[in-house]
Amino acid sequence: DEAIHSNAWCVHYRPELEAKYVRRLTITTELKRALASNQSELSMVYQPKIDLSTMKVCSMEALIRWNNETLGFVPPDEFITIAEQAGLIEQVTTWVMQRTIADLSYFRQKGYGFTVAMNLSTQDIQNKPLLDKLVSILTDAALSPDALELEITESDLVADASLAIENLNALTSRGFHFAIDDFGTGYSSLAYLKNLPVDTIKIDKSFILSLATDDNDKQIVHTVLGLATAFDLKVVAEGVEDEMSLNILKEWGCDIAQGYFISRPLAKDALEEWLENSPLGE
Ligand code: C2E
Ligand code: MG
Ligand code: MG
Ligand code: MG
Numbered sequence: 418d419e420a421i422h423s424n425a426w427c428v429h430y431r432p433e434l435e436a437k438y439v440r441r442l443t444i445t446t447e448l449k450r451a452l453a454s455n456q457s458e459l460s461m462v463y464q465p466k467i468d469l470s471t472m473k474v475c476s477m478e479a480l481i482r483w484n485n486e487t488l489g490f491v492p493p494d495e496f497i498t499i500a501e502q503a504g505l506i507e508q509v510t511t512w513v514m515q516r517t518i519a520d521l522s523y524f525r526q527k528g529y530g531f532t533v534a535m536n537l538s539t540q541d542i543q544n545k546p547l548l549d550k551l552v553s554i555l556t557d558a559a560l561s562p563d564a565l566e567l568e569i570t571e572s573d574l575v576a577d578a579s580l581a582i583e584n585l586n587a588l589t590s591r592g593f594h595f596a597i598d599d600f601g602t603g604y605s606s607l608a609y610l611k612n613l614p615v616d617t618i619k620i621d622k623s624f625i626l627s628l629a630t631d632d633n634d635k636q637i638v639h640t641v642l643g644l645a646t647a648f649d650l651k652v653v654a655e656g657v658e659d660e661m662s663l664n665i666l667k668e669w670g671c672d673i674a675q676g677y678f679i680s681r682p683l684a685k686d687a688l689e690e691w692l693e694n695s696p697l698g699e
Contacts, residue, residue, distance in 0.1 A: 445503045447485050452508045461516050462682035466675040469667045478534045479517040480682050510541050514554050522558045534566040539573040542581045562592035571603030589614035607644045622656025629661035642669050
């Protein structure tokens with residue numbers, strides 16, 4: 418596809434493009450099949466987030482996993498993008514919503530009070546029927562909207578703002594909360610976000626991974642934290658991999674931390690074990 422469009426009259430054979438094309442096609446075909454069959458190739462994992470003022474878990478980010486017989490483990494970043502292009506994202510998100518809310522419901526029955534953060538893609542927040550479905554799944558599970566947080570990326574709001582913002586406002590008035598994911602990788606400013614129904618930002622992990630040693634990252638993160646306070650936004654740092662970074666964030670008044678230093682994303686059973694055994698558990 419790319420090879421043909423870039424040079425219609427003289428197509429140079431580019432093996433890396435063919436490989437990319439074949440992989441994309443295989444992912445599309447296999448994902449379609451996985452969604453149509455019993456869906457046992459798909460699963461959810463949950464990564465704890467801790468409140469830095471109490472050092473206790475307050476939330477989990479729900480992250481999808483896909484293990485396919487032919488392709489092996491396919492990173493979500495890769496197949497979510499392809500699912501969007503192939504018109505499969507609604508099905509994927511519906512599956513994620515159902516599984517995540519069922520699991521959240523299980524943990525609530527066990528007495529845990531943490532919230533769950535779900536990732537929505539660009540197309541999801543423009544899809545009113547899908548968002549209505551979310552409301553009904555939640556209602557059926559007897560959970561209130563504030564049990565969930567919805568993560569969207571900056572670019573989703575900048576790209577095609579009007580419909581997305583209308584849908585966000587509608588959900589916010591029903592009690593849903595939105596967070597801006599990967600903050601710092603797009604072009605929006607905190608001043609712009611202030612006009613949107615968003616109460617939380619997640620600083621992208623690229624600024625956090627080397628926080629302890631990189632002076633540039635320190636300056637950026639410190640500035641973002643200062644501005645977020647001024648704009649009354651809650652801040653989550655993702656990608657906390659070491660204790661020193663955690664301590665810096667805590668000292669600078671970051672609200673919430675998430676990262677391998679706290680825990681890797683865990684399947685439901687492993688999460689239950691973690692909650693029972695970790696000093697960070699509820
Ligand atoms: P994200 O929403 O920004 O999720 C955070 C990513 O950072 C996750 O990658 C997580 O495993 C990773 N991470 C967390 N802590 C650390 C750390 O300390 N170090 C490092 N190196 N990485 C860390 P993952 O699970 O591979 O997901 C990648 C992206 O795929 C997500 O980024 C999100 O954009 C997308 N995604 C994942 N699950 C879903 C889903 O259910 N629906 C949608 N629409 N997108 C999803
Ligand atoms: Mg996220
Ligand atoms: Mg992120
Ligand atoms: Mg991301």
